[in-house]
Amino acid sequence: MEFRQLKYFLAVAKEANFTRAAERMHISQPGISAQIRQLEKDLGATLIDRSGRSAALTAVGEVTLDHARSVLAAVESLRHAVDEVNGLVRGRLVVGMVTACTVTPLFDALAGFHLAHPGVEISLVEDDSSRLVEQVRAGSLDLALIGAAGQPPEDLDGWQVISERIVAAVPPGHPLAERDRITLAELSTYPIICLPRGTGIRAVLDQACAALGLDPTVALQASAPGTVLTLAERGLGVAVLSESMVASYEGLRTVALGDADIPAVLALISAPTKSPALRELLVRCRQAFTGPQPDGLVPVDGAETGQATAG
Template sequence: MDIRQLRYFVAVAQEANFTRAAELMHISQPGISAQIRQLENDLGATLLDRSGRTVVPTAVGEVALAHAHSVLSSMEALRRAVDEMNGLVRGRLVVGMVTACTVQPLFDALSSFHLAHPGVEISLVEDGSATLAEYVRAGSVDLALIGAARQAPEDLDGWPVISEPIVAAVPVGHPLAETDGITLAELMAHPLICLPEGTGVRATLDQAAAARGLTPAVALQASAPAAVVNLAERGLGVAVLSATMAAPHTGLRTVAITDADVPAVLALIAAQVKSPALRELLRHCRQSFGGSPTPAGAVPASSAGA
């Protein structure tokens, strides 16, 4: 029995699936299965029930899982204590990014951190904002750049990078193209194109509409802001985007949504407990983003509020 096997066991129990756990731990599915079977052989007990559609701990597995969490926490505490005493930063960090992320300050921070601390392995994960927040809560992602409505999740440490309104974007010649602003109720009269649920822009639209008793009927959705823009440019509906997403596209006219008072926020989030490596990466992030909670112009149009 070794620490690696305990990590694999915890990952499978957390994901309830060998394949997802293998992807999370960067190992093949047969490899993680073999390691956990070896752990079960060493302990002389079956830890996971594999008979159903999802993998769940057995009664013995539940007891073992609690001890595995305790052992891994103790190992991490030992590593942090030694690192802090020696003034070293090493280990592994998993950084999450919203899908189709092109936020240059984040890339700059990762680059400067890597140059300063080449001994720290950095892994990148792309997903929707809501999923990334769950990964941070579970501890499988250390730091994530997410989109949110109004503010970052309150149960996580969050640092807003930018806060801006959502807008409507239509091609030239559209009935809304010559208006200075529209209400949410007026917006709902048109087919909408938006990012999917789990993104900051979509959450912003849904919350602003719900506050006025409205339910958006999204006709088309795409996971990348550029795809939303392309669909709107072809006249397939009214795009709902953050202001910087829509601003640089000459084929679209941006129209203010006058009563959408829930801002789209792009934020860095991290768990409450931070390793020395994570604290150092956060320092690089603050420097890269200009040291301000909402640095003007720090986020390119293609990603703000995703």
């Protein structure tokens, strides 16, 4: 008895016709007939009644039908289990992250996964958040750490890691330096230095201003938050970044934006279909981000945890 014979038998039972079953299984009609006869010979019983215009199951055939389904389902389950194991032994994962930042928990998760599953190749891609989202949608990225305005994309699986407000930052002596809080309308009267479009921080600024009918002037933009802060320190404009990005920069004063209510979020996103390796990596990422992290996320250029929301 062979598994293919059971598959042919199920096809004939479903179609009640040898010719249609043969077409369904991409085999010749004589070929499928010969395989069914061999199955009947192996079992010592007639499974198909060929006396009528249709191929009807005999009483033994009816009993055999359920068993054949169970056997093939067990074989498929076995193959799936083996594939699950192989997926953690070999394969490839492509991970995306926002440009110009160091994300310690993500790196910890990648390192732990690599140690446990060295046969899985890991590639890391840097880009801005909007392009990372599209690459996850297209399937060219398995997982991405992105910045977004308000919430992660609803059509992708994801969970929020950080949520914080955007703020302004100015050097001592700036007209806003003695203010604790300003409005977006007041901010818009000054040249702004921010991250480029496609990043989470810029999306928050643009959406918040658009909701109030404001069209601020972004005089300068840079991909690295540290560069934005350095330019602002030199008096070239008002920096707009997340709270944590500005907090550790000693040369600037933080000014709250009272009506910028849309939060900048950092999120891990992935497509709904996940390989065994990706599922394992996601578990490690969740553990890394939600477990004790005394150092938090440590972006480059002196920025704090929120830098990753910029992408």
